[in-house]
Amino acid sequence: MPSWVGKSPSNTFNFLPERMWKVVRGWSDRPLSRAGKEVMLKSVIQAIPVYVMSCFRLPAGICDKMRTTVSNHWWGIENGRKKMHWRSWEWLTTPKAMGGMGFRDMELFNQAMLGKQCWRILTCQDSLCSKVLKGRYFPHCDFWQAPQPRSSSYTWRSLMHGKKLLEKGILWRVGDGKKIRLKNDRWIQNYSLLKPTVSLQDDITVNFLIDEETKNWNEAIIRTCFSNEDAEKILQIPLSSTSCDDFPAWPLSKSGTTKDEDCALAYGSRLFANSMHLRFGAK
Structure with missing residues (x-):
């Protein structure tokens, strides 16, 4: 892990693709099946830069070198020359559930x-x-x-x-509604942006739509400010009776946090x- 990153991040992080290449070269005399090669690339080679990647943004050139190492070894090298790459890198990095091979796209990861x-x-x-x-x-x-x-x-x-x-990707869960910007933040599931039928300021928060006494949605204001479709989506969101703080959630995992799956x-x-x-x- 570098303790200091200078004016040239590429020179600072160049040790990562070099280390990956050295490990790959050590496998050249080992006959591996296609399944064995996939496991080794995913569990060994792709794990080398993980710790550094969790703290620093790697330059695109470094990610390209790591991609080249993985891609060339997957398709094979013969007599010092790489073999034909029959499928694109995008297909290799697409998750298996979506029809790909599930390799990591280094920049996205x-x-x-x-x-x-x-x-x-x-x-x-x-x-x-x-x-x-x-x-x-x-x-x-x-x-x-x-x-x-x-x-x-x-x-x-x-x-x-x-x-x-x-x-x-963040989805805000409504508590007291004081932190969520009504027009700019994403707080309705599978819905990106509300379109009010009346003029509202950009800094208005969601608590504008909540009745302070009953702690329920103010249906009259909601139906006045939004279309019927938007109003129904808002009214379906459950509210807490204790008026807890708003909090962010990650909708792509079951528990709403990134701890659910790595x-x-x-x-x-x-x-x-x-x-x-x-x-x-x-x-």
């Missing part, structure tokens, strides 16, 4: 690991790491409004890259990438 660190900052605010980062970068606001100053460290800039993934964020990032490729890794 890197962002997923950084997203998990951001999730820990959100959910473990009493940890030493969270307290240090908050005191340094966002002492007067929450993590979602945290800035990225020019003087920020490479670690913080890497975390901001992971936060972008969380912002794409690959929850990485699988989510692959879903985003595929949907964006059509319109727009964990093993």
Whole structure:
């Protein structure tokens, strides 16, 4: 793990693809079946950069070198020359549940690991790491409004890259509604953006739609401000009688957290990438 990242991140992290290549070369005299080669690549080679990827954003050139190492060894090398690659890298990195081979896309997985660190900052605010980062970068606001100053460290800039993934997939659960921006935040399942029928300010929060006395939805205001379809979706959201704080959830796992599956964020990032490729890794 590098203790300092200089002006050339590529030189700093170049040891990762070199280490992967050395391990692959050590297998050249071992006859492996296709299944054995897949297991070795996924469990050994792809595990080498995981710890570094959970703290730093790797340059695209480093990810390409790691991709080349995995891809060339999967298809084979004969007499010092790589064999024909019969399928694309996108197919190799598509999860098996979606018809691919399930190899990790290093760039997407890197962002997923950084997203998990951001999730820990959100959910473990009493940890030493969270307290240090908050005191340094966002002492007067929450993590979602945290800035990225020019003087920020490479670690913080890497975390901001992971936060972008969380912002794409996060789903807010309604408590008292004071933290959720009504128009800009995603708080309705399978729904991205509300379209009010009346003019509302961008900074209005969801508690505007909640009756403070009964702790239930104010149906009259909701049906006045939104279409019938949007109003029905809002009214179906259950509210807590204790008015707990709003909290973020990850809808791509059963428990609503990234702890449910190690690959929850990485699988989510692959879903985003595929949907964006059509319109727009964990093993």
